[in-house]
Amino acid sequence: xxxxxxxxxxxxxxxxxxxxxxxxxxxxxxxxxxxxxxxxxxxxxxxxxxxxxxxxxxxxxxxxxxxxxxxxxxxxxxxxxxxxxxxxxxxxxxxxxxxxxxxxxxxxxxxxxxxxxxxxxxxxxxxxxxxxxxxxxxxxxxxxxxxxxxxxxxxxxxxxxxxxxxxxxxxxxxxxxxxx
Amino acid sequence: xxxxxxxxxxxxxxxxxxxxxxxxxxxxxxxxxxxxxxxxxxxxxxxxxxxxxxxxxxxxxxxxxxxxxxxxxxxxxxxxxxxxxxxxxxxxxxxxxxxxxxxxxxxxxxxxxxxxxxxxxxxxxxxxxxxxxxxxxxxxxxxxxxxxxxxxxxxxxxxxxxxxxxxxxxxxxxxxxxxxxxxxxxxxxxxxxxxxxxxxxxxxxxxxxxxxxxxxxxxxxxxxxxxxxxxxxxxxxxxxxxxxxxxxxxxxxxxxxxxxxxxxxxxxxxxxxxxxxxxxxxxxxxxxxxxxxxxxxxxxxxxxxxxxxxxxxxxxxxxxxxxxxxxxxxxxxxxxxxxxxxxxxxxxxxxxxxxxxxxxxxxxxxxxxxxxx
Amino acid sequence: xxxxxxxxxxxxxxxxxxxxxxxxxxxxxxxxxxxxxxxxxxxxxxxxxxxxxxxxxxxxxxxxxxxxxxxxxxxxxxxxxxxxxxxxxxxxxxxxxxxxxxxxxxxxxxxxxxxxxxxxxxxxxxxxxxxxxxxxxxxxxxxxxxxxxxxxxxxxxxxxxxxxxxxxxxxxxxxxxxxxxxxxxxxxxxxxxxxxxxxxxxxxxxxxxxxxxxxxxxxxxxxxxxxxxxxxxxxxxxxxxxxxxxxxxxxxxxxxxxxxxxxxxxxxxxxxxxxxxxxxxxxxxxxxxxxxxxxxxxxxxxxxxxxxxxxxxxxxxxxxxxxxxxxxxxxxxxxxxxxxxxxxxxxxxxxxxxxxxxxxxxxxxxxxxxxxxx
Numbered sequence: 001x002x003x004x005x006x007x008x009x010x011x012x013x014x015x016x017x018x019x020x021x022x023x024x025x026x027x028x029x030x031x032x033x034x035x036x037x038x039x040x041x042x043x044x045x046x047x048x049x050x051x052x053x054x055x056x057x058x059x060x061x062x063x064x065x066x067x068x069x070x071x072x073x074x075x076x077x078x079x080x081x082x083x084x085x086x087x088x089x090x091x092x093x094x095x096x097x098x099x100x101x102x103x104x105x106x107x108x109x110x111x112x113x114x115x116x117x118x119x120x121x122x123x124x125x126x127x128x129x130x131x132x133x134x135x136x137x138x139x140x141x142x143x144x145x146x147x148x149x150x151x152x153x154x155x156x157x158x159x160x161x162x163x164x165x166x167x168x169x170x171x172x173x174x175x176x177x178x179x180x
Numbered sequence: 181x182x183x184x185x186x187x188x189x190x191x192x193x194x195x196x197x198x199x200x201x202x203x204x205x206x207x208x209x210x211x212x213x214x215x216x217x218x219x220x221x222x223x224x225x226x227x228x229x230x231x232x233x234x235x236x237x238x239x240x241x242x243x244x245x246x247x248x249x250x251x252x253x254x255x256x257x258x259x260x261x262x263x264x265x266x267x268x269x270x271x272x273x274x275x276x277x278x279x280x281x282x283x284x285x286x287x288x289x290x291x292x293x294x295x296x297x298x299x300x301x302x303x304x305x306x307x308x309x310x311x312x313x314x315x316x317x318x319x320x321x322x323x324x325x326x327x328x329x330x331x332x333x334x335x336x337x338x339x340x341x342x343x344x345x346x347x348x349x350x351x352x353x354x355x356x357x358x359x360x361x362x363x364x365x366x367x368x369x370x371x372x373x374x375x376x377x378x379x380x381x382x383x384x385x386x387x388x389x390x391x392x393x394x395x396x397x398x399x400x401x402x403x404x405x406x407x408x409x410x411x412x413x414x415x416x417x418x419x420x421x422x423x424x425x426x427x428x429x430x431x432x433x434x435x436x437x438x439x440x441x442x443x444x445x446x447x448x449x450x451x452x453x454x455x456x457x458x459x460x461x462x463x464x465x466x467x468x469x470x471x472x473x474x475x476x477x478x479x480x481x482x483x484x485x486x487x488x489x490x491x492x493x494x495x496x497x498x499x500x501x502x503x504x505x506x507x508x509x510x511x512x513x514x515x516x517x518x519x520x521x522x523x524x525x526x527x528x529x530x531x532x533x534x535x536x537x538x539x540x541x542x543x544x545x546x547x548x549x550x551x552x553x
Numbered sequence: 554x555x556x557x558x559x560x561x562x563x564x565x566x567x568x569x570x571x572x573x574x575x576x577x578x579x580x581x582x583x584x585x586x587x588x589x590x591x592x593x594x595x596x597x598x599x600x601x602x603x604x605x606x607x608x609x610x611x612x613x614x615x616x617x618x619x620x621x622x623x624x625x626x627x628x629x630x631x632x633x634x635x636x637x638x639x640x641x642x643x644x645x646x647x648x649x650x651x652x653x654x655x656x657x658x659x660x661x662x663x664x665x666x667x668x669x670x671x672x673x674x675x676x677x678x679x680x681x682x683x684x685x686x687x688x689x690x691x692x693x694x695x696x697x698x699x700x701x702x703x704x705x706x707x708x709x710x711x712x713x714x715x716x717x718x719x720x721x722x723x724x725x726x727x728x729x730x731x732x733x734x735x736x737x738x739x740x741x742x743x744x745x746x747x748x749x750x751x752x753x754x755x756x757x758x759x760x761x762x763x764x765x766x767x768x769x770x771x772x773x774x775x776x777x778x779x780x781x782x783x784x785x786x787x788x789x790x791x792x793x794x795x796x797x798x799x800x801x802x803x804x805x806x807x808x809x810x811x812x813x814x815x816x817x818x819x820x821x822x823x824x825x826x827x828x829x830x831x832x833x834x835x836x837x838x839x840x841x842x843x844x845x846x847x848x849x850x851x852x853x854x855x856x857x858x859x860x861x862x863x864x865x866x867x868x869x870x871x872x873x874x875x876x877x878x879x880x881x882x883x884x885x886x887x888x889x890x891x892x893x894x895x896x897x898x899x900x901x902x903x904x905x906x907x908x909x910x911x912x913x914x915x916x917x918x919x920x921x922x923x924x925x926x927x
Contacts, residue, residue: 038858038859038860038861039644039645039858039859039860040644040860040861040862041861043859067772067773068772068775068788069775070775070861070863070870070872070889071861071872071874071887071889073874073885073887073889075859075876075884075885076885085874087861087872087874087889091772091786091788094793094794096794096861098861117773117774117775118773118774118775118897119773119774119775119894119897121897122893122894122896122897123893123894143601144600144601145600145601145604145926145927146601146604147601155606155609156608156609156885160609220684220685223686224685224686224689224690225689225690225693226689320567320568320569320570321569323567324567324569324588324591324908328591390682390683390684391682391755393682394909397682397909398576398682398684399576399577399679399680399681399682399912400577400908400909400912401908402575402576472684473683473684473685473686474683474686474749474753475682475683475753475755475756476678476681476682476683476750476753476755476756476759477681477682477683477755477759477909478755478758478759479758479759479907479909479910480591480907480909481591481907482758482759530754531754533758534754534757534758534761
């Protein structure tokens with residue numbers, strides 16, 4: 001799932017027929033983007049350093065016109081780093097795209113998308129406090145949902161403990177024997 | 181008329197009458213609270229109070245007991261004097277307004293020759309209490325509420341007084357009793373429909389009833405000046421509100437609806453007169469509650485604009501027309517026609533005021549602040 | 554009117570703290586307003602008072618247990634929230650939902666939309682300042698819907714009735730006549746609101762031209778639901794990416810162009826009429842049949858994958874981003890809250906307006922704080 005330097009002729013391309021990948025690929029010229037087919041949308045992996053350039057290109061492109069940021073969040077993949085996930089939508093062309101940037105665990109910095117959509121403001125604040133991802137240049141880097149002094153614990157990371165629930169499940173409330 | 185009731189010493193007589201007022205006012209206010217709750221409940225398609233006593237009649241009593249039993253809190257940073265005396269400054273002028281209310285022939289506390297003047301002077305005093313409460317509470321909601329109350333009272337005092345003036349022009353007296361007696365044939369509302377409408381609207385504003393309940397706007401300033409009050413002090417505001425509601429309804433019925441005189445007040449005796457007063461006041465109160473149940477609150481700028489741009493010119497117009505008719509001795513039907521014309525004008529102006537494009541400085545400010553952030 | 558030129562009398566702006574306990578903030582929302590007299594100069598919203606970590610909790614629960622958290626996330630439209638979630642799980646687990654379950658789901662989510670919009674009408678009427686009347690009117694009609702839900706699911710708010718694959722159990726036998734009764738009540742409620750508020754002069758004066766947001770701004774802020782449709786953007790997931798059976802029936806996307814508070818109110822009112830239409834059509838198409846797939850695994854597991862499912866909840870797009878690494882629990886569950894995105898635009902809409910307007914603008918975007926904070 002990491003966005004290593006894979007070439008665009010990699011395996012998933014065959015399954016991308018009939019999607020907007022061709023357009024996206026054209027719009028993202030000069031950016032090392034790779035694609036895979038999600039269940040509903042195309043998922044594009046972009047290196048974190050180029051993410052804002054990519055998002056701006058996707059928004060500015062006349063045929064793609066991704067003017068609507070549906071959702072911005074992150075996924076903690078533990079040793080594989082943290083994915084920052086952008087769900088884009090075009091209100092005119094009516095298509096979707098998922099953009100992912102994978103941050104290494106020792107370098108959780110990414111540029112802010114508030115320069116592209118104002119919608120990203122609170123979503124980035126939430127992502128920052130929940131995952132510890134730092135958004136460079138964010139206009140309002142306060143916490144959103146967490147207390148203001150809670151800037152060293154990141155509740156949605158996988159290593160954040162959930163002690164009570166684990167205990168309860170150990171006592172037979174959960175399906176612990178079925179766990180993977 | 182220095183002669184006291186039952187031939188008593190005038191001072192003692194005055195004291196008895198004042199005590200009667202206080203008792204009557206309290207009972208009236210409690211009754212009104214019950215009625216308002218019941219009627220509002222009906223407007224809301226529910227039943228209102230029904231558990232306390234037969235038909236919930238003791239609800240107000242229960243409320244009063246609860247309020248008396250509550251602790252009288254004062255915020256630490258509140259200004260003690262203004263905070264503690266605010267409720268009295270609201271309460272006392274309202275009681276003073278009771279002095280000139282005509283219930284039956286010969287049954288007001290005092291029949292003053294300048295009754296209307298006295299009422300206007302006294303009733304506008306209570307606004308000082310509102311501002312005191314708002315300022316003394318050391319609460320920003322309260323302060324905003326107090327300022328709103330002051331602005332509103334100053335604005336609506338003018339159309340209020342001017343429409344009173346048109347009535348006294350017509351009857352040639354400032355004595356409320358004589359105004360009532362002069363309506364033995366036709367109530368004033370027939371001659372002065374516009375003044376009645378303006379007076380009614382201004383009275384709503386004076387009473388801070390919806391749609392002019394801006395100072396206490398529950399959903400904006402959370403009770404305005406009353407926000408920090410509790411227990412007996414808060415209940416004094418509450419009592420004052422309903423007492424003034426009652427007084428205002430009696431006054432409207434006396435000035436415009438013929439009070440205890442029309443129809444057949446003198447012929448059918450004092451009991452019937454009292455009934456007339458109560459029924460008319462009840463109608464007005466019902467109307468006010470009805471308005472409360474059906475209209476939203478105005479915004480402060482709309483409220484001020486409405487007073488200064490629509491009500492005030494129209495009430496001035498009414499005074500002018502009255503003067504014209506009186507000076508040139510025209511038939512009174514002219515007044516009616518002019519009044520109905522005025523009502524139509526008022527309604528159409530109100531309609532137009534709603535359709536006007538809104539003046540706002542929203543866009544410029546947004547760009548400013550976004551450039552800043 | 555306070556203008557810039559009035560500043561020669563050195564005045565000081567007042568910081569007014571609204572909330573978290575305030576009648577008009579619809580829950581524990583707090584905003585600090587900097588007011589100049591009655592004009593709002595700056596708004597700083599604070600949220601998070603109701604943050605319960607539902608997303609994190611869902612990661613520790615198996616898929617069926619997560620349904621309950623969705624109810625609590627969006628408690629005024631719990632069916633819609635459940636729908637997004639179970640659809641996400643179904644797509645990941647490749648479950649086929651039977652016809653009948655789909656029609657029933659559609660009826661339920663539209664009824665819940667009605668209940669939620671009724672709630673809006675009532676609360677908004679109170680925000681604008683009608684003493685209680687719209688609230689009780691709304692409550693009465695909403696009660697009919699809630700009663701029906703109680704008969705179906707056994708609970709009045711936290712239904713937990715949808716399941717990955719279908720429904721928990723079939724609806725009662727008198728379902729169709731009961732829904733028709735509810736629709737009659739709701740139609741009456743819509744007519745009542747039309748009479749009480751829509752043509753009310755003061756209501757119009759208070760709401761028209763207030764809190765205007767342009768289509769471009771609304772898109773940029775990621776608004777959704779009636780709040781963006783009132784600005785003239787026909788963004789409705791039901792039409793643009795049809796799920797369930799929305800393609801098989803006739804209904805219209807309600808849009809208005811003004812983008813003000815009144816337009817948002819009218820949008821919701823008209824949407825309620827559309828919802829009634831949708832439910833009526835669904836009732837005609839409802840056939841007996843299974844409500845769960847034939848081969849339902851006892852333990853629901855999903856293959857690795859991820860999906861972002863969005864449905865049109867009453868307040869806008871309710872999205873569920875579900876990442877699975879296999880097994881019976883989500884690896885990551887993100888709830889895309891429409892209220893959060895709509896609330897972001899509050900500052901833009903309120904600065905420069907009056908204090909009273911700021912509060913009705915907040916009311917007009919119809920937030921549910923538990924969905925904002927999750």
